Amino acid sequence: MANGNKPLDRDYFKRKANPNAKKGPQLTTCCGVDRDRDVLNVNNSEDWKLIEQHIEEHLREYTKHASITPVSCKSCGKFLEYKTQIDIDKIQGYVEKSN
Numbered sequence: 001m002a003n004g005n006k007p008l009d010r011d012y013f014k015r016k017a018n019p020n021a022k023k024g025p026q027l028t029t030c031c032g033v034d035r036d037r038d039v040l041n042v043n044n045s046e047d048w049k050l051i052e053q054h055i056e057e058h059l060r061e062y063t064k065h066a067s068i069t070p071v072s073c074k075s076c077g078k079f080l081e082y083k084t085q086i087d088i089d090k091i092q093g094y095v096e097k098s099n
Contacts, residue, residue: 031073
């Protein structure tokens with residue numbers, strides 16, 4: 001019987017399923033993302049649709065953002081982050097006036 005006063009984390013369940021499992025997060029060699037972390041992948045069509053949908057909604061809500069680049073691992077395709085390009089003229093209040 002196990003001691004009930006210890007936290008049960010992901011490592012506990014990995015070792016329970018496989019007593020020879022390594023302790024700590026197992027990272028991918030290409031991008032350093034935890035293998036057990038369920039992340040979007042740009043090579044998966046359903047995940048790509050979710051990424052596009054998020055970007056579209058974000059650009060609609062934040063009108064001062066000019067574009068958003070989804071950054072992913074070039075090797076495995078795991079999504080890593082969004083990079084946002086901000087329209088400086090809109091932030092500073094400059095608007096082109098047409099004559």
